Amino acid sequence: MLQSGGLVSDKIIIELIEDWLRLHGGHGFVFDGFPRTLRQAESLMTILARLRTALDLAIWLEVSEQTVRDRIAGRLQCGECGFTTSSSSAQFAERPVCPYCDGPLVRRNDDDLSVLQTRLQEFRTKTEPLASFYRKMSILHRIDGNRDREAVFSDISRLIEDKIPA
Secondary structure (H helix, E strand, C coil), X not given: CHHHCCCCCHXXXXXXXXXXXXXXXXXXXXXXXXXXXXXXXHHHHHHHHHCCCCCCCEEEEECCHHHHHHHHHCEEEECCCCCEEECCCHHHHCCCECCCCCCEEECCCCCCHHHHHXXXXXXXXXXXXXXXXXXXXXXXXXXXXXXXXXXXXXXXXHHHHHHCCC
């Protein structure tokens, strides 16, 4: 399923997140790539209500489809440890070797155009409705994800730091 561009089922992801929150508690966490569907978002709110905690922030990275295509086309991943980088990174252009474990940096099997088209369609139909869901809760913050990673990281860090009690 994943290699064809589909998402892991809501049931599996929700169970994983619920187990993680039960183990680690409902305070001071960041999820990257979750939730991806309205059902997942609603389930997260139910889980957090049981834990008597609120969701403070939902960050939406706005990225054009062309930027997504360009980034996927240049993505390299370590076959040993999973480190991910870009083929356009100067340090990896000549020698595609992982800086952490010396494993080979290779393209992922699922990084092709047909899989990307499926992923983009899944995003449009299943994930885009989350923007409205979190906007109605007044916790949605949009960030231009088309910029370089340092600028995006800085904006995300600032949003999170602003939520940390002094």
